[in-house]
Amino acid sequence: MESYKTLEIIQKTPDSSVFHLILNRPSQLNALSLDFFVDFPKALSSLDQNPDVAVIVLSGAGKHFCSGIDINSLSTISERSESGDRGRSSELLRRRIKSMQAAITAVEQCRKPVIAAIHGACIGGGIDLITACDIRYCSEDAFFSIKEVDLAIVADLGTLQRLPSIVGHANAMELALTARRFSGREAKDLGLVSQVFGSKSELDKDVTTIAEGIAAKSPLAVTGTKAVLLRSREMSLEEGLDYVATWNSAMLISDDLIEAVSAHMTKRQPRFAKL
Template identity: 45%
Template sequence: MAYQAFDVTVSNHIAHLQLKRPEQFNSMIPAFWSEILTIFDALAADPAVRVAVLSSTGKHFTAGMDLAVFANLAPAVEEEGRKREELRRKILNLQECFSIIERMRFPVLAAIQGGCIGGGVDLVSACDMRFATRDAFFHIAEINIGMTADVGTLQRLPKIVPEGVVREMAFTGRRLGAERAHQVGLVNQLFDSHEAMLDGVMAIAAEIAGHSPLAIAGTKEMLNYSRDHSVADGLNYIATWNSAMLLTVDLPEAIAARSQKRQPAFDNLSPPAAKLI
């Protein structure tokens, strides 16, 4: 399927989503928001996908939300209460475009070059890992246009980096450079070039894809759950989870492969259950 904002390929259990509007600095046009939901819905339904890489083209990863999206947020009704309710639903719909990334059964890795601005920070904050070129920078730009960021940055970023760093970025509108982003843990690894970054991230994606997809899905589920719950809640959840998931053929296969010095062979997960309505 052809998309306006993305190129999408799937190979060797790795889905690669690439923003493809470099001349416009990959700004998040209206099509971006509908397409990202469609793409991740399709990837979720594809049992062969075990990891996804999100990258971009050109000088900047993304310039953030396109002005046309702001225009589309204008409510169609006049009555004040209904106008506000409609606007709230539109904001929630935008949030869903990134929340869907967290709900994927597989990890999503972001490869970032140049500017990651505004909505770009919301996007990569929802990913499992972030990698960047040395010229990259992160910019919570909303404060500079008189608004509060509302699509996930202020909710997710404090769970990734020290809260003081987020507050400095959000209150001042200053850029966070790649070196500092690496120091505070926003970025896993820095690369000298875009090409080297893509090679490195694809190698990590391949390593993830070689593990049991059932164990990877469980690991992501536990990490996300533990981020938002107490240690006791997390321990209770993993005990329940593994009481159901531990008796799998993947465990003896992984052990046998290690002893035989070969690559393990794991079955794909089943497709998600069909929607009843």
């Protein structure tokens, strides 16, 4: 398996189809460097194309999940964008931002579900990252902040676009404008995370169990559910229903359906082919 400067991929249990994608710069509190924005989409694509992978758990090494964008990276981007021509400088900066946005959006483009397991700090770019994930859980010690306004910038990697549909427009506006710190418990109350666990070890154990449960289901049904839910955000009810009808007309009649029905009738666990 390919190695990365800022990430580590681990299969914690042999023969498991749950793979762990770990932000691996603990000495920098897993701040997102320019290398991360190269590594991350490559790693996700590799996991997506690997038939042995059914579910991906995203977590952070060390004491914190992610402290946001690496400040040195912001300085580097600014320096590289400076030139004598304001137009060309701005065009270059826009391309760099779009490239970084695409790295985060790679989570949604990955067919396999991506579950965020958050402990400690989840700041700025960390929020961009988790809002793109399909499910989010955290430990009791987790804390969050949409920090960009305190750095005199507008959050531009997806938080302002994705968070309102998760926690509501008014809550997203308040959190983004104040940049205040909020706890894992408040994140649960807001709907940002689905569950809060008492410790990181409990988080890791239970999230792996949840991921294994999803991985045991039909991969056609799981990847299809993710795809339809994501597409439905952009559609009216009628358009969404039409889209899923078209999806199922192509995917519904499958060996997975036959196996699921057979397993239910004979009261056994289904066994699905890899995708």
